[in-house]
Amino acid sequence: MTELSRIFVDECLRGNGGLGEAVARAEFPPGFEKAWRSYLLPRPWFVGAAETEAFARDLGGLFDLLVSLPRRLFDGDMERYGAAIGIDPRLVSLLRRGGSGVPDRLGRADAYHDGTSYKLLEFNLGSEVGGLELAVFNQGLLDVPEFGAFAREHGLGHVDIGARMAAVLRERAKPALSGGAEPVVGLIEGRGGVAAYGRMMVATQEAMAAQGLDLRIGEVGDVRTRADGKLTLDGTPLDLVVRNFAAGQLLEDPAGPEVAEPFFRAHEAGRTVLFTTLESGFYGNKSALSLLTDPRWSAAFDADERALVERLLPWSRTVSGAGPAGVAEIVDLCRERREELILKPGAGYGGLDTFVGWESTEAEWRAALAVAVEHGGYVAQERVVPRAEPVYDPATGAVEDWIAVLGVFLTDDGYAGTHARANRADGGAIVGLSSNPGTRMVGVFSQP
Structure with a gap:
């Protein structure tokens, strides 16, 4: 301690x-x-x-x-x-x-x-x-x-995370400011995301209000595009959109990833800044x-x-991407080191779909490795x-x-x-x- x-x-x-x-x-x-x-x-x-x-x-x-x-x-x-x-x-x-x-x-x-x-x-x-x-x-x-x-x-x-983030948002929004000295910011989730994460989003809105920022909450389907290319939420022009949706959500959206095209176009035109772009993924x-x-x-x-x-x-290794021989070698190594390793999905979050070697039996670990190979994108990381x-x-x-x-x-x-x-x-x-x-x-x- x-x-x-x-x-x-x-x-x-x-x-x-x-x-x-x-x-x-x-x-x-x-x-x-x-x-x-x-x-x-x-x-x-x-x-x-x-x-x-x-x-x-x-x-x-x-x-x-x-x-x-x-x-x-x-x-x-x-x-x-x-x-x-x-x-x-x-x-x-x-x-x-x-x-x-x-x-x-x-x-x-x-x-x-x-x-x-x-x-x-x-x-x-x-x-x-x-x-x-x-x-x-x-x-x-x-x-x-x-x-x-x-x-x-x-x-x-x-160090106040909220204050540091507010400073970043103000700076990033400057090229698209349209209505005054302070930007209007949209915190935008994927479809259905507000129902799941709305309480945390309201807490974020509150924290930004304490920093003097006007932050509005919505989902990708709520945002509209004005004739001049600027995005709006409930009729209010947005200078910057904080992307609270992941690329995977767009692929799963009933409308397909095209639902995000207005955001990309507005960003490219300099009308509404998308922060951050998807390439962070x-x-x-x-x-x-x-x-x-x-x-x-x-x-x-x-x-x-x-x-x-x-x-x-x-130490960590990807349990894919190395060809059949390479994957077999990594799987064998992971079997030997079960009590020292954890298996995580590369794009996962919150510990979901994660397998803990030292909390697993040998049979459970073999099954976990089979899942990792089948689904791809898994990482074995040393404890x-x-x-x-x-x-x-x-x-x-x-x-x-x-x-x-x-x-x-x-x-x-x-x-x-x-x-x-x-x-x-x-x-x-x-x-x-x-x-x-x-x-x-x-x-x-x-x-x-």
Whole structure:
């Protein structure tokens, strides 16, 4: 555990009830309250400021490596690159639509701290990553007197994800501004997405309103095109659309991917900015990370780049894209290393359709590998054992060990804040709300 976690829990155990109950007493805006209150961990998470900022700088270098992969390894041929990481040819064509060839530097890196350093599990790129409203947790907690005093005593701080994102949106919207000094922004989901994710979208809208941004919520089918090519939502012109839909949703839309054509045309014409374009999907795919650790490609990187990869990434391999002999070799290796590996879909999210080797029997693992080969696009990744931290439960007075996936945000301006998802240490390997009901969300504070 970190020293600060020990100090925090010790104070709670000594009877500082105001500190132990700070999360329960914190006041949050109504949208955040409705979306997240029942999922909050009863304490914040603590990280080292310098270490986290250094990790974020490394992530910037890793982003540059990722977007260079098609050129370095496949002579710029996106079809070959897509095949190598298990992307369906239809999806390759769609991801290229409306892009510039240089994806926006916006993403959230999900990482464990193993007690020595951060290890990157996934690098989710694109505007659909979500979570920018979680900094509301930090401010609400700081307004609780007992925690505010604790934060001042220990020099705690945080980078406001919402404020950093608002600055990015203002800058990106400038070329399409039409009605005033501030942009009107649409947060647009795929068809049916508002029903599924509306509460989180309202919390995001609330967070952006606190930054002075007018953000409207809708779905792809709600958006219209004016005669001059500008997009509108309920009659209101949009200067920028934050894309909350993924390319896969467009392929599954009853109207087909053509439903997004108005967005692409408005973006290309400079009438309404699409942020981010779909091409982020080429590099947020987990299989892209596996190319960086594959020895077949190591000669494409210089010594500093290889050191960066070794510093950040656990061993991983794509369970496809290497021809029948190559796949058979990887499958055999995965069978041997069952207790050290996890299988993830390259384009999956939330831990869905993920298989955990050390929680599986040999028969279950063989079946999982068969699924991975049949469906393609799966990645085998080496297990990272996260550092556990104590969590005091004010309802029971008990202290239990928890683990957290740190979500570190990155924009063109660099480090943009951190939040975390946490499970009890014995609560299963997958830390995600979509697949583990025991997962909790938490704000992150950094200590000098």
